[in-house]
Amino acid sequence: MAELICIVCPKGCHLQVDEENNYKVTGNNCGRGIVYGKQELINPVRTITSTCRIKEANLPRIPVKTNETIPKGKMDEIMHEINQVELTAPIHIGDIIIPNILDTGVDIVACKNMEKVN
């Protein structure tokens, strides 16, 4: 029996997941906890939020994120790739910063408009 805390909402239910009983989830207060508990043991995924360096903007970094969830085991490699990037303004919300990162089928996208400054 695995025990984990659901991170889907701030309530933070304490889940028990029974790997020997078809990943039966208990301790959840809603159905999203069942989905999360099963997925966390079978194929854990995360959304990454981070920042990239940007030149010629009014701030030195721009917030970015994955446009879909990625396998939890690839987080370190993906963070490494994000940290290599240096952008140049202007960049706009939704612009693809890194397409198909590490062949995951997921893009890194900008989360903020940052215009060029002189």
Ligand code: SF4
């Ligand atoms: S099980 Fe439902 S109510 Fe409990 S933390 Fe997860 S999402 Fe929130």
